[in-house]
Amino acid sequence: MTYVLSALADTRRDLSALFAPSSIAVVGASNDPAKYGNWLAVRALRDGHRRPAHLINKTRSTILGHPAAPSLSALGEPVDLAVIAVPAAGFDDAVDDAIAARVGAIVAITAGLGETGADGLARQNALVARLREAGIPMLGPNCLGVLDNTTGLDATVNEFRPGSVSVLSQSGNVAIDLAEHFTEQGLGVARFASLGNCADLDVADLIDSCVDHDGTSAIAVYCEGFKDGRKFARAAARAADAGKPVVLLSVGRGAASTRGAASHTGSLVTSGVVLEAVCEATGTELVSSPFEMANLLQALVRTRPPAGSRIAVLADGGGHASLASDSLEEAGLRVDEFTADLSSRVAAELPPTAGVSNPIDLAGGGEQDITSFERVARRLIESAETDAVLMTGYFGGYGEYDPAVAPREIQAGHDIGALVAASGASFVAQTMFADSRPAAALRESGVAVYRDVEHATWALSRLARRARTASHPLPALPIPAAPLAETGYWPARRALFAAGIPFVPAAEVTTVEELEAAVTDLRYPLVLKALGDEHKSDNGGVVLNIADHDTLISAWNDVQRRLAPPVCSIEEMADLTDSVELIIGVRRDPTFGPIALVGIGGVYTELLKDTRCALGPVSADQARDLLLSLRGSALLTGFRGKPPVDVDAAARLVATLSVFAAEHPEIGEIECNPIAVTPTTAVALDARIILAPRS
Structure with a gap:
């Protein structure tokens, strides 16, 4: 069988001019602080020490006290990245000017094109055709710009704390919401790209670019639709296999997406089900909110996935120990009792009152010696009995209870982080004091920290599931066969039988004479099906267990009288014993x-x-x-x-x-x-x- 080859590596777009331009120009730069052209110009000038920044305005010779040129072509020097923020009426001219100036890439802030209807879409498509002929990639239009904290590029209107997660979003507000959660959890952004209309560059192009970007460790995607689903799948699978997981937040995943489906299969395969299937095939993590996205990303960038499902619970109170254990088991993970050997090694680090099986309850060990957290964690990490450790409870609050403990508790956070980093262990923490300085020390040292235990156990369960699949080969699509001419029951049956689907012996009949002839080659008991109704069994159009000729004729006459079907199928009844x-x-x-x-x-x-x-x-x-x-x-x-x-x-x-x-x-x-x-x-x-x- 011949299959269509997947997209090859050499078809990926070169986006170096988009994320690491040697120079930048703001087309539509403005003195008006209420306009995008002003905000973008301010940022470009602020970063002028990194790369030359040019301001373009058709009517003014100076903008923000700096010289402005009437066009890109008039600059007399090359521009790598052109950020276009002009009204829609002037967008075509601005693009043609960019093509004439041979810019390396375009970011189109301008709105009022493909999102406005058929005419706007036709105009947008014509512009994209010209840009592709010229070999110039375009982000947008109708977008909020691009940022790369690893190259110092700031061609957007929002602030993003530097970090290692690249954010690709069709919604500026969702990206800002996500960035707020990042700040709370000590995460930051490597790259941000606003997708806009995806007229030229789509989310798959940008994922591919982030896979090749050394500063990206994970990719957060908010996308409201995909131009080419298989292209997205290839890019997401490539990212997963490169150790840069894609976390996807999408919309339109409900049952309403299948209204009008004609079969059970059609009604059961909603858009949400489709996305789940695609994500499972590609190693993409599907989430339902920016909060969930940030929670999972924290684990993905800080925590090695556990090799198995055996979790050791390290708690400093019986309540938290029990809550964490229940939550882990509900998530499909195991809290197995330790062997006597491991329990004795844990007991050596703790007071006699401590619980040293699994879960562990320090029972005052933290108050007596804050370093007991690190020592017990070391015992658990060194043991072959555990695949991951969940630390839960009061850590981060001891310094508030006793100020003299505060500096030692912060150091304990760093020591635990250093232990986890050196060992490569799978380790997650939950604490009532997630905003404390010791919790910040854990995060700074590379440990994922959560306020609520259910979020910590959820993240661990996602990591454990992720660890079970090492690679994500995608199915290739076969070369299309000759289209089907008919699709009724018998044409479908014949086509599928020819393809290798086994059916019980049967015959297609329209008259009682054809029925009589057909049954000479069939064995009783038989099934009579009145065709033409997909719910024929509900409407009495399927007669089972026809044991002899007289019963067959009676059933035929009854079906003809009640339903008058255009055609019937007479079939041997399958032996369903033990089926x-x-x-x-x-x-x-x-x-x-x-x-x-x-x-x-x-x-x-x-x-x-x-x-x-x-x-x-x-x-x-x-x-x-x-x-x-x-x-x-x-x-x-x-x-x-x-x-x-x-x-x-x-x-x-x-x-x-x-x-x-x-x-x-x-x-x-x-x-x-x-x-x-x-x-x-x-x-x-x-x-x-x-x-x-x-x-």
Whole structure:
């Protein structure tokens, strides 16, 4: 089978002029402090010691007391980055001037283009075509600019504390909100890029650039839509594999996104489900708020993911010890009891009243000797019994209780941080005094610190899940096959059978004479299906357990009288003894392409909604993992004395269907519900194909 190759490294855009320009010009520089052109000019001039800063204004020869040129072309010297902040009416001329001056990159602050409607979009697209022909990348338009704290570039209107997280956002307010949370947690920004309309550069281009940026350790993305979902997936997977995880906050993830879906698969695969599948495939971390994003980023940039799920709890009070243990176990992590050997080594560092199993309760050890935190942490980190340590409780408050302890407590924070850094341990702290100087010492030394234990355990659980996947190879899309001409039940059945999907023996009939002829090649019991209604079982259009000829004719006459179907299917009834019914399907997302779905199926599909999705096409191994991750997977592996079913056969069927759907981009939704999985085989009992609307 021939597949479309993924984008190659040499197709990535060179954005050095955008983030590290040798010179900058503000087009539309202004003396008016209420205008973007003024704010940007002030910042460019302030940083003029780093790079030449030019001011462009068509009507004024001086701006802010500095010389101004009427155009970029009139400068007489090259400009690497042009920041355009002119009214929409003058934007075309400004872009043409930038092309004539052969600038290296453009940041388009100007609004009133593609976001205004069809005419504005056509104009915007024409400008992008000219820029691409000239080889000039453009950020925006309708954006808030760009910043790179590692190169001293400040071509935006917001302040961002320096750090190691690059922020790519379609919303200026969301970026500011995130930066506030960063400040609270001692994080900062390496790069900021306002996405705007993404007319030329999109979020994938910017992620790729950040992957190649030494100053970026993680990438925060707020995006309201993706121009090319597969391109985003490739960039995000590349970032994850490079150790620079992408944390994504997006909108429009609810069920409303699937209104009008024609199949169970279509209604179950919401935009939120699609994003979850894409994030799982690419190692992207999906979050629901700026606060959650900052919490997770703190762990990602400061904490090594644990090698397993065994967590040691180091607390200085029984209440916090119990709360942390419960929270960890609810998050799917383990708080295993220590061996006698580890407990004795911990006990050697603490008073006799301390609890030295797991969780540990210092029981006054902190008040007596603040260095006991570091000593016990060392014992836990050195032990092969633990994968990570959660320190929880009162640390950071002892100095307030006893001012004489304050400097030693701050030093203890630094000592714990140094221990964690030297050992490479997975270590997270929670404290009631998250704003204290000892907590700041922990953060400064590289330890993630949280105010609430549920946030600390949530972050640890995300890290543990992340550690289970080392790389993120993405499925390639096959070369499209000849489009399907028909999509009714029998055309779908024939096409899928030809692709390798097994079905029970059956025949398509329209008259009683055809029925009589067909049953000579079939074995009783039979199933009669009245076609033309996707919910035929609900409407009495499926007659099961037809045991003989007389019952068959009676069923035929009844169905014809009640439903008058244009065509029927007569099929051998599958032996469902010890079988499990599944739903499998694929929905083609307009942005990300085929999304494969598996779930507990049959008449319980909508009731149980026990489904899992993945970016398609999927392999048989991936399909098996999906099936075994269902809540009802015990039904597949043997439950209450029933034999296990042939999961491998079901997985091969899922993989075959997902490849077929990927080969046919004209398909919007495709579904087999149910498939019957028995101890020896898997067979489809129904099929449905819905073509995507023509765009």
